Amino acid sequence: MSLPSEDHILELMRKRDQRFMELVYDQYADRLYGVAYRIMQDDASAQDVVQESLIKVWKKAADFDPTKARLFTWMFSVVRNTAIDKVRSRQKRDSREIQIDAEDVSHLGHRDIVPEHMDVAAHLEKLEDKYKSVLSLLFFKGMTQQETSDALGIPLGTVKTRLKIGLRELRKVFGDGTLILIITLIVILLC
Secondary structure (H helix, E strand, O other), rough: OOOOOOOOOOOHOOOOOOOOHHHHHHHHHHHHHHHHHHHOOOOOHHHHHHHHHHHHHHOOOOOOOOOOOOOHHHHHHHHHHHHHHHHHHHHHHHOOOOOOOOHHHHOOOOOOOOOHOOHHHHHOOOOHHHHHHHHHHHOOOOOHHHHHHHHHHHOHHHHHHHHHHHHHHHHHHHHHHHHHHHHHHHHHOOO
16 A cells, blocks of 8 residues: 555645545654654653644645655654743743752751841831741641631632732842742751
């Protein structure tokens, strides 16, 4: 049984015939997966990239110009660009996350740290009540976010938002370096 020609596949693509996707998958999916895997270095992520890319190919079929590239070359570019975008997105997300080295805080216990010595209590008093109450329960009472949510009768998402805003306000006072210590305190208290 011979493989369908690229012209036949392109004709199905122009007609928006579902068989187009079947043929593309049968003929090109393995090679496209190889492209995605080389970039993603993870099986599940590479499969997701191929699937997302084939959906893009289907949606943008009208944009394909066979005079500029062969079908596989175009799909290769779509897969490659999608994979690169995913890697960049992951890197941005990872760089925004605060990384705390467990070795730096493993010897600390919440009884060893007195927040008043850091003047946190005085600065908490300057915050709006809604932020102060969340931070106080987390800092001084050692409650988890869920316990704080229950104690205040507010949704967990609201606790997280108020925590984020409260920390942002404290960052203005303490600066980023000390804020890492404050966040470390919260992590210790939540453990």
